[in-house]
Amino acid sequence: MNIKEYFSSLFKGAHSLIQGMEVTGKELFTKKVTEQYPENRATLEISPRFRGTLQFIYDDEGYHKCTACKTCERNCPNGTITITTKMVEQPDGKKKMQLEKYIYDLGSCTFCDLCVTSCPFHAIEFSNDFEQAVFRREALVKQLNYLPEKGNRPKPVVAKPAAAPKPAAAVEKPADAKPAADPNATQPAPTKPAAAEKPVAADPNATQPAPAKLQPSEEQTPKKED
Numbered sequence: 001m002n003i004k005e006y007f008s009s010l011f012k013g014a015h016s017l018i019q020g021m022e023v024t025g026k027e028l029f030t031k032k033v034t035e036q037y038p039e040n041r042a043t044l045e046i047s048p049r050f051r052g053t054l055q056f057i058y059d060d061e062g063y064h065k066c067t068a069c070k071t072c073e074r075n076c077p078n079g080t081i082t083i084t085t086k087m088v089e090q091p092d093g094k095k096k097m098q099l100e101k102y103i104y105d106l107g108s109c110t111f112c113d114l115c116v117t118s119c120p121f122h123a124i125e126f127s128n129d130f131e132q133a134v135f136r137r138e139a140l141v142k143q144l145n146y147l148p149e150k151g152n153r154p155k156p157v158v159a160k161p162a163a164a165p166k167p168a169a170a171v172e173k174p175a176d177a178k179p180a181a182d183p184n185a186t187q188p189a190p191t192k193p194a195a196a197e198k199p200v201a202a203d204p205n206a207t208q209p210a211p212a213k214l215q216p217s218e219e220q221t222p223k224k225e226d
């Protein structure tokens with residue numbers, strides 16, 4: 001290595017060092033994106049589409065929509081879902097199959113979402129709760145219908161008695177409205193005045209035979225004067 005090559009490599013090394021220090025210097029003044037977890041757990045934002053764990057969808061009254069059709073169990077490629085059912089007697093005496101236990105093994109789930117998309121009743125969904133770490137593998141096996149008795153109960157229907165009086169009142173109203181609407185209707189109105197106009201028009205035309213009776217009486221009177 002001659003003196004020229006020595007200084008050339010020296011300047012290249014200094015230039016590379018300055019470029020690296022420029023990148024480091026910029027990061028000193030840029031906004032920090034590091035998440036201080038778990039200190040920021042209260043303000044931590046997780047994507048709503050993140051699939052953390054499978055869960056039932058409960059309404060405000062604590063009812064779920066699962067009918068134990070086992071479609072999700074058949075579509076799960078890993079055997080993650082195990083559904084047990086039971087026969088329950090209905091108030092009308094008929095027996096109906098209902099959900100007993102919905103077992104979900106988080107440890108074998110690949111979060112493919114096939115169970116959610118194949119459910120015909122939109123009864124399950126994925127929660128974005130990412131804190132699912134446990135100390136035992138058995139703790140990853142969960143029963144999703146954690147309100148089994150209330151969820152299996154048939155939901156009461158309240159709209160039927162309220163809808164019954166509406167058609168009864170609707171039938172009476174048109175019956176009363178029909179006679180009131182007839183005089184105002186166009187069909188009977190033209191018939192009545194037409195009948196009233198006919199005798200009026202017939203009177204002037206009928207006066208011709210009437211004066212015919214009077215003419216002989218008037219003709220007799222001048223004959224007497226003569």
Ligand code: SF4
Nearest residue numbers: 066067069070072119
């Ligand atoms: S979650 Fe849906 S697909 Fe699975 S058993 Fe219940 S109703 Fe059927």
Ligand code: SF4
Nearest residue numbers: 076109110112113115
């Ligand atoms: S997400 Fe996929 S693997 Fe997990 S329970 Fe549903 S169907 Fe099975």
